[in-house]
Amino acid sequence: MSFQDLDRLSLKISQLNEQGLLRQRRMTESPCQPQVRVNGQTLLAFNSNDYLGLAAHPLVVAALREGATIHGAGSGASHLISGHSQVHDALEAVLGNMMAAHIPAAQALYFSSGYMANLGVLSALADLSKGDITFFSDALNHASLIDGIRLARAPCHVYAHSDLQHLTELLRDCGTGTKVVVSDGVFSMDGDIALAKELLRICEQQGAWLLIDDAHGFGVLGDTGAGLLQHVGMRSEQIIYMGTLGKAAGVAGAFVAAHALFMDWMVQRARPYIYTTAAPAALAHALLTSLQIMASDEGRQRRAHLTELIRAFSLLPMPQTWQKMHSTTAIQPLVVGSNAAVLKASADLQAHGIWVSAIRAPTVPDNTARLRFTLSAAHTLADLEQLKKALLALHMPC
Ligand SMILES: Cc1ncc(COP(=O)(O)O)c(C=O)c1O
CATH class of the missing domain: 3.90.1150.10 (Aspartate Aminotransferase, domain 1)
Structure with missing residues (x-):
């Protein structure tokens, strides 16, 4: 790094400070x-997202400790090499079963974070329909969805926040090819809930996929905490669902659930799943306990x-x-x-x-x-x- 770069860094940081935008x-x-x-x-x-108060729950903490004793501290490799343990698999099976009421033939994959899960699902979708896919994204979607769409290098139309009319017009004008409507389930900075049933109806009419990022709904909404899909009673194989496990579930990571065929494709193509060390199995062990509490x-x-x-x-x-x-x-x-x-x-x-x-x-x-x-x-x-x-x-x- 040159002296010039250091000067520029110092200037940029002091500008952020003057604008009241410095993050600390x-x-x-x-x-x-x-x-x-x-x-x-x-x-x-x-200011935490520990909505159910499970992050320091004695049973979840004990399960994490037990998980480390049984499985060790680290997983040692990515899921496709040697890092995918029995307990990761058990967690994915539980999550897949939870979602089966809302997505036919549902299967789930466990990611290290929601950010990674969103990058993974969006890039895998783009890889499925190379050059022939368009995303439709709510204007208030989370940064990880925006970044995932950017990484997918596919066209994206942004519709005004929860504006169904606007979304319908954009979809109608779009022509053929794969279409994916992308929305937060609970909007992270406003707290309002997506009009999920209406979004699904539009997707079904237009033959589009619906990707719901339920980072703030999973665990919180629905009778057993299965999230927005359970809360509003939705079921369709056009739904791709992302739920995080570091917020209401109190531990860490996230999962994507969708039809088994799409999940098989994710294992082939979701780069943030393939090219990263699997999260410690102890986390999956602790999550099994927190999911049990959540549904109880x-x-x-x-x-x-x-x-x-x-x-x-x-x-x-x-x-x-x-x-x-x-x-x-x-x-x-x-x-x-x-x-x-x-x-x-x-x-x-x-x-x-x-x-x-x-x-x-x-x-x-x-x-x-x-x-x-x-x-x-x-x-x-x-x-x-x-x-x-x-x-x-x-x-x-x-
Ligand atoms: C709507 C939404 N999606 C995804 C994420 C990312 O989840 P994670 O914190 O597990 O990376 C967040 C996190 O704040 C979020 O608010």
Whole structure:
């Protein structure tokens, strides 16, 4: 690297700082729980995606420990070489069975992360119909879907957020070839739920695939936590489903589930599955326990409690200048506006013992910087009372 490059780096970083766009990591000193130690301070956190409170659940932690004892620390190779263990296979079988009610002949593949899963599924799709595939992507889709489509090097039409009319027109104008509609299940920065049934109806009319990224729905939505497809009661072999396992499931990784033939193709072509060391088998071992909890009565109770928290959150008094977004999920964003204002709001709340992250561009559109509150079944109603006191103490007109 030349001196010139170093100067440019220094300039770029100070520009980000001036614009209120510099991202910084805070260091936690305790497990993922509502009460966390951060940079030496104990805070009440509203910013993890641990929606069911399983990340530090004693049974899941014990299963991880047991998994390491049985399977060792690392998998040693990629899935197609020697890293695919019995327990990875068992996890994929459980996930495939969970999805079988919604996708005929469903099978699942376990990836190291949701980001990798999305890159894998989109590039495998593009490889299936080389030069003859078009993606249709919701304007608010997650970065990993956007990056996956870029990596696929295929044409993509972006439709206005949840605008079915716009999507239908784009599909109609597109001609022949493979078509894939791509949507978050629960939108990660707004918290609203995709109009999944309507999307499927349009896909069925147009002979398109529907790829649902249910990173924030899996575990949270549906009677047994099977996610958005269960929540709305959908079933079709045109669905490709991605669910993450590091959020509500509390561990790490993600899975793609689809018709067995497509999953066979994924094993041949999903480069982020093939060309990376398999996640430690101990994680798969722990996930089997967390999936059991998720589908059990305890899982139901945790989801019911989360629903109660979401309702209590909706009743909190908010400063008039902040705009509550319409969300019925555990993601409850409050749009503050400018970068400077959201950073101040986040710092003020921190001074009152609350940790909530300030989300700015490019993650969200300019001038819609927001506090993204996330709720977890590990929170209590008393935690929301503490948040209420902090909001009232900010001396903002409520
Ligand atoms: C909608 C969505 N998809 C995919 C991902 C990526 O998942 P992972 O964190 O497992 O890489 C995220 C993560 O934040 C997400 O919000």
